[in-house]
Amino acid sequence: MIRRPIPTWLVYTLGVTGVVVVLAIYAALSIRQTRINPDQNIFPGIQAFGEGFVEITKARGGENNPKPSWLNVDLRATYWRLFLGLSSGVLLSVVVGIMMGSYTFIEALLNPIITFFAKIPPTAMLAIYLVAFGIHLKMYVAMIAFGVFFTMAQSIYQAVKKDVASDHIDKAYTLGASEFEVIFEVIWRQVLPRVLENLRLQIGPAMVFLIAAEWAFAGEGLGYTIKQQQKLQNMHVVYIYLAILGSSGLFFDWLLVQARRRLCPWFGE
């Protein structure tokens, strides 16, 4: 029956079962591959993963010239790019989206341009960012920022139009609000959960653009290392990197859900 409720213990049991099945399939593939070729590294075993993990986390360089581990370098590079790109993109899209939803003049001016640019794949726009900034932090930041900006500005603008009734705005005026207060105390607060939801949805695409760009151009970063290690057939390192990408994605997701619960308890789930 569609949507028939099931007991909580079953929910958890099924969740764990899914994970166990995936691990079991991997183990079976790994054992089979090893039987065919004992030196295989397409589906490495647990031991190989352990070695890989030590390799990427150990500090490099001598005592006189210590360097951080590969993982440390890559995580810092990738997430710094992601943070700068996303935060500037989100900030810009919140301001522009709210302005477009509030003022018909700005709406008429920007709507056609934004709709057009939202249709160009951000990775294609790399051509421009490369010429403008070269292979530099600015290039990644611009790509992520503009990559999320156009779609996010559109959805925030839509949220302002749909979620904030004109009656709400008039009501705020009758309660003595100034124009600025209407924007800051009514519109912004009403669309905040939508902003957080959109941010959550945009982390995925932003990572797609970033890993692709790092794959092509970077000298450090998760995308760069995955490419290098794949060339060397070091799949035990590649899988660890993929697992790190997956878990950090989950973590950011969780963080944003917590933020929404804390900041907008009225919004529900």
Place this chain on the structure above:
Amino acid sequence: MNNQIADGELAVEIKGVSHCFGQQRVLNDINLKITAGQIVALVGPSGCGKSTLLKAILGTNPPSEGEIIVDGKVIDAPCRNVGIVYQHYGLFDFLTAESNVAFGLKLDSTSLAFRTLMFPKWLQLRKQHLQQSRAYLNRVGLEASAEKYPAQLSGGMRQRVAIAQSLILKPKLLLLDEPFGALDEATRESLQMMLLGFYQENLQAKAAGRTPEYTILIVTHELNEAIYVANRVIGLSRFHDLADRGAMIVYDRPCPVFQPNEPKDLEKFVAQREELRRAVFDPAYVKHYSKYVSFWSEVAAQEAAVAGIR
């Protein structure tokens, strides 16, 4: 007994208001005075221009001709002197009941600059605002739900909070736009009784020489409700001898005043209901537009008479 209200301080004056949408004339030469403490019901067939008149008084859509004066000022944009309670969208989803009611105090008495730069002072003030808010919630019988969000309240509770939210600023005029239209019968009656209670408070204030606190214009399509909650009923309609010029006020009479807990005696308003229905809602009945309109002096005299009977 001299506790009539019509000779009191003027809350709103509508002077020669007409409104056109393109070529079509919707409102024609509306003239209306409401004094502080009156609870006035506005009825009319759908599409007669009630909403247009209401939006003009609210200030969101100023009229094509004429002016609306509240507190000595011409209304050309929504302002804190005219409050409104809508049928829907009454409250801000992101604020608790308590903060919704306190929202007006915050917006009206402080600025964003004050709240950020003088944060400690704002916190002190905020405490007072919340106390006042609780007092108003108490007055509409909802103190226990102060910390709930609108989504957690029933329709009737939400309208009570919305009324408290508007009243806390003590507007010169409170507009109620079909406020009970979406509520069930029992809830609707309890809210109607709340309005009757407000009118009694007005009479007490007036008797004590104070300016009455509640001046309300309620738009409704329920004739019984209009006669029951208001002390004066106004009918807006196109069914009169100057129909081609647009809707005019074709009915303006006082109506019986009920006590909040008095049983609803249908006998008391059956005749007036019939008169109102015929004068305002019957397209076949064409009459001079002012046949059922009381002159201002008569409104006063009739209210005095009603008050005298009580």
